[in-house]
Amino acid sequence: MKILILTGRFGMGHYSVARALSERIAAENPDAQCTVVDLFAQAFGGTTGLLYKAYTLFISRGGKIYNQIYRRSENGTEALGIPLRPVFLRALGHVLAERSYDAVISVLPLTSQLVSEYKTRTGDRTPFVTCITDVCPHGDWTAPNTDAYLVAAERTRSMLAARGVPRRNIYVTGVPVRPCFMPSVRRPGDGPREMLLTGGGLGLLPSGIGFYRALNALPGLHTTVVCGDNEALYDKLDGRFENITVLGFVSDMDRLLRESDLVVGKPGGVTLFESIAARVPLLAFRPFLAQETYNAGFMQAEQIGEVLDCDPQDCLEQLRDLIFDDARLLAMRRNMDRLVAARDDLALPLLLARLGESGCRAS
Numbered sequence: 001m002k003i004l005i006l007t008g009r010f011g012m013g014h015y016s017v018a019r020a021l022s023e024r025i026a027a028e029n030p031d032a033q034c035t036v037v038d039l040f041a042q043a044f045g046g047t048t049g050l051l052y053k054a055y056t057l058f059i060s061r062g063g064k065i066y067n068q069i070y071r072r073s074e075n076g077t078e079a080l081g082i083p084l085r086p087v088f089l090r091a092l093g094h095v096l097a098e099r100s101y102d103a104v105i106s107v108l109p110l111t112s113q114l115v116s117e118y119k120t121r122t123g124d125r126t127p128f129v130t131c132i133t134d135v136c137p138h139g140d141w142t143a144p145n146t147d148a149y150l151v152a153a154e155r156t157r158s159m160l161a162a163r164g165v166p167r168r169n170i171y172v173t174g175v176p177v178r179p180c181f182m183p184s185v186r187r188p189g190d191g192p193r194e195m196l197l198t199g200g201g202l203g204l205l206p207s208g209i210g211f212y213r214a215l216n217a218l219p220g221l222h223t224t225v226v227c228g229d230n231e232a233l234y235d236k237l238d239g240r241f242e243n244i245t246v247l248g249f250v251s252d253m254d255r256l257l258r259e260s261d262l263v264v265g266k267p268g269g270v271t272l273f274e275s276i277a278a279r280v281p282l283l284a285f286r287p288f289l290a291q292e293t294y295n296a297g298f299m300q301a302e303q304i305g306e307v308l309d310c311d312p313q314d315c316l317e318q319l320r321d322l323i324f325d326d327a328r329l330l331a332m333r334r335n336m337d338r339l340v341a342a343r344d345d346l347a348l349p350l351l352l353a354r355l356g357e358s359g360c361r362a363s
Contacts, residue, residue, distance in 0.1 A: 001032045001356050004101045006092075006111040008040045013270035017107045017133050020176040021348075027179065028349045035099075039111050043084070043091035088114050089121075096124070102356050103127045109140035116143035127355035132156065133175050134269040136294035139163070148351055150176070152269065153298065154342065171347035174340070175273035180254040183279040184261075184333075192243075193323045196260040196280075198226040198253075204266055205233055211313040216241035218320055224260070226250055254278070262323045267295040267307075276339055281305050281332035283322055285312060304335045 003025060007018035015038070022034035092114055096104075104126055106112040112130045119128065131150040132141050137160045141149075149165065150173045151157050157170045197215075199205035205227065206212075215223055224245045227234040237246045250256065257263060257278035265271055267284040272295050275282045282305035287293045299305045306322060308315045322328060 001029065001102045001352065002099060003032060003034045003352070004095065004104045005034055005036045006039050006095075006104065006106045006108065006115065007036060008038055008108050008111070013268055014107050014133060016178070016270050017131060017176050020178045021105060021107070021131060023178055024176060024348065025352065029352070032352075035101075037095055039088065039091060039095070039108075039114070042095055043087050085114075085117075089118055092118050093122075096126075101126055103129060103352060105129045105131055107131045107133055109138060112141060112143045112146065116145045119145040129351070129355075131173075131176065132160075134291045134295060135272075135298040136291060137163070138291065147355060150348065152273065153302075153339065155298070171351060172342065172344050173347050174276070174343045175269050177270070177274045177277045178254065181274050181277035182254070182258065183277075184258045192220050192222045193262070194260045195221060195223045195319075195323055196226070196256050196263045196265075197223055198263065198265040198271070199228055199230065205230060206312045207233060207236075208313055209236065211316075212237055212241060212244060214313070214316050216243045218243075218316065221320070221323065224256060226253070226256070261329065262319075264312075264319065267292045267299060267305075269295055272299060276304065276336045279333045279336045281322070281329055281336075283308060283319060286310075302335055302339060304332050304339070 005018045005021055007014045009015045015036075018036045022036050025032050025034050088110075092111075096118075104115055106115055106128070107130075115128055118124060119126075127147050128145060129148045129150065130141060130143070130146050132152065135152045135156055137149075137151065137156055142160070142163060142165060147169065149160060149170045151160060151170055152172075152175050154172055157167065157172055160170050161167045197205065205225070212225075215221075222243050222245070224247065225233075225237060226247050227237070228249055231248070234246060234248050237244065239246075253274065257274060257280050260278075260280050262283055263271070263275050263280050264283045265285065267282065267287055269291070272282060282299060284292075284296050284299060284305060284307045286308055287296045296307050300307060306318075309318055
């Protein structure tokens with residue numbers, strides 16, 4: 001079975017989900033051949049890096065504008081359109097023409113919209129699945145010609161069903177993470193408490209040196225800071241504090257999570273579900289992007305983490321109280337166990353088998 005997975009490298013979260021899907025499908029079906037494609041790289045070639053840098057700048061400085069755009073189209077009642085539609089559709093056509101696929105999976109709202117439009121224009125009947133990487137299904141995730149949706153949690157399925165998607169076409173799989181994200185080996189009493197501070201691939205972290213100075217002074221705590229692409233912060237912190245280890249972009253986040261008692265960072269969908277897989281409670285920065293606000297609400301409702309009450313530099317007491325509270329951390333880990341147990345781990349292989357046998361591919 002040949003499967004195309006469409007993604008983009010916005011902060012690396014969506015690309016991580018695409019890799020996780022590919023690895024999981026291969027593990028469950030050795031005969032499956034998954035191809036992960038960054039459609040933006042296909043469309044823009046050598047200029048893609050500039051596009052992603054512009055996105056990073058926009059997110060870090062234009063959050064209010066982003067949220068306005070997000071909320072205007074949140075319920076799918078106001079379509080904002082696909083920018084550069086002909087360029088993307090042409091790139092998608094080239095990708096699909098290279099080989100015959102048995103199924104297409106999208107992990108981005110934009111690629112979901114593009115695949116749907118491509119199928120309408122061409123009559124292509126390749127089975128199409130959308131994997132929603134946030135707890136709240138923004139209206140851009142839903143598109144005609146979608147055969148099935150993979151969603152984060154039962155509440156996500158209910159929200160999607162309320163928008164008219166048949167429940168039989170919605171599968172609760174959790175946001176896919178790579179198999180290497182396994183439960184933490186940390187236990188209370190294993191030396192100093194270990195905290196993982198991460199701002200995602202974009203490295204959106206507190207910039208004031210005073211915060212890290214105060215963090216370094218907390219007794220019995222060691223912190224690992226993952227700066228991602230934030231080179232300025234890395235240069236500012238590297239080698240400066242005895243109780244803080246500073247890293248740039250890392251490829252072993254699974255190991256760092258397993259060795260941590262608490263992760264502090266942005267409540268992005270991928271960070272949230274990697275933490276759940278590792279059973280490491282999350283203390284989230286106050287979210288400023290709309291979808292992260294919904295993720296933070298989910299985290300609190302399920303009692304698997306907390307949100308900082310104020311700016312990080314003013315919330316060290318809240319951080320300290322949580323990471324040294326064994327009973328609260330254990331309760332959060334047990335709630336994560338419950339969420340993992342509620343997933344339908346057979347849904348994806350059974351769905352792909354059904355789609356592969358449906359014989360509805362274009363000839």
